Amino acid sequence: MSLADDRGEAQLIPKIRARAPVPVAAVVLSPGGEQARITGPADASEQMTVRLIGRRQDVAAGHPRSQRFDRQLRAFGEQGQATLARLAVGVAGAGGLGSHVIQQLVHLGIGRIMVVDPDRVTPSNLSRLVGASRLDATLRRPKTSVARRLSRRVGGPSRITGLRKSVTDEEPARRLLDCDLIIGCTDNQWSYQYYVPVFDLGVELQAAGAMGGRVTWLAPGSACLWCLKILDPQRVRAEQLPRQVAEEEASRGYIQSLDEPAPAVVSINGAIASIAVTEFVARTTDFAGSAARASQLMYRLSDGVVRRTFARPGQACPT
Numbered sequence: 001m002s003l004a005d006d007r008g009e010a011q012l013i014p015k016i017r018a019r020a021p022v023p024v025a026a027v028v029l030s031p032g033g034e035q036a037r038i039t040g041p042a043d044a045s046e047q048m049t050v051r052l053i054g055r056r057q058d059v060a061a062g063h064p065r066s067q068r069f070d071r072q073l074r075a076f077g078e079q080g081q082a083t084l085a086r087l088a089v090g091v092a093g094a095g096g097l098g099s100h101v102i103q104q105l106v107h108l109g110i111g112r113i114m115v116v117d118p119d120r121v122t123p124s125n126l127s128r129l130v131g132a133s134r135l136d137a138t139l140r141r142p143k144t145s146v147a148r149r150l151s152r153r154v155g156g157p158s159r160i161t162g163l164r165k166s167v168t169d170e171e172p173a174r175r176l177l178d179c180d181l182i183i184g185c186t187d188n189q190w191s192y193q194y195y196v197p198v199f200d201l202g203v204e205l206q207a208a209g210a211m212g213g214r215v216t217w218l219a220p221g222s223a224c225l226w227c228l229k230i231l232d233p234q235r236v237r238a239e240q241l242p243r244q245v246a247e248e249e250a251s252r253g254y255i256q257s258l259d260e261p262a263p264a265v266v267s268i269n270g271a272i273a274s275i276a277v278t279e280f281v282a283r284t285t286d287f288a289g290s291a292a293r294a295s296q297l298m299y300r301l302s303d304g305v306v307r308r309t310f311a312r313p314g315q316a317c318p319t
């Protein structure tokens with residue numbers, strides 16, 4: 001195991017122990033071979049023997065080259081496409097950002113897509129909700145239904161399920177744990193809280209001079225939204241207040257009202273969604289090379305540039 005593995009474990013093990021006093025086992029699988037070790041209560045590590053019970057199957061082998069995916073097969077290769085077909089991706093939020101993301105995941109042929117959104121379509125959504133119609137707004141159809149219909153119309157191999165609940169509820173949270181990756185497209189500052197990698201998307205059109213958006217990679221060992229100074233402590237506090245208290249404080253001007261809609265533009269949502277989906281494909285298929293990926297991609301309208309940042313977790317980060 002490498003120095004990076006040692007460092008990662010040194011941070012992770014105390015956190016696991018804080019929850020339960022258990023031995024912690026770790027396995028590294030790499031093209032060069034397999035290694036495993038177990039760390040006991042007194043921090044003593046012992047090597048473990050790894051016995052392989054089978055080799056990875058090459059799912060793409062033997063299948064005729066798919067016409068549907070011909071053009072992207074030329075970019076990702078058979079193996080890359082097979083990887084996408086095996087993945088389960090959770091999308092938290094099927095609104096202005098999420099609908100773009102879902103549409104692209106369906107076109108890519110992602111195996112399973114799980115969409116979580118409690119909201120129904122309103123007339124004000126029609127300026128940016130991909131796949132939604134005026135009739136959806138009139139009938140107040142759930143946004144998850146719009147996403148499922150869009151997937152049906154494209155007619156690819158993706159299996160899409162919708163859950164009309166908030167991501168902060170227990171059931172969707174449990175279902176999202178079954179996904180390989182979650183793409184966070186909600187307005188509220190819902191953050192990484194599971195050991196499942198998350199791409200967290202955000203658009204900012206209020207701060208003059210800082211208009212644009214970001215795609216943030218959140219996974220065990222990466223910098224969190226606090227370390228990256230993305231979370232606004234005032235706003236997080238406001239979101240956790242009981243509704244009545246929040247309204248009272250907002251009316252006195254102590255906090256910004258949570259009901260005030262933020263500005264949103266379809267093209268900027270689309271740009272951020274596309275950056276996120278491209279980064280997701282790059283990380284899962286290696287089609288863009290295997291160099292270290294940035295922890296955050298920032299798009300600024302003022303200079304038309306996407307910047308990368310490679311942030312490390314803060315020393316005293318409680319997350």
Ligand SMILES: [Zn+2]
Binds near residue numbers: 223225226227314317
């Ligand atoms: Zn942190």
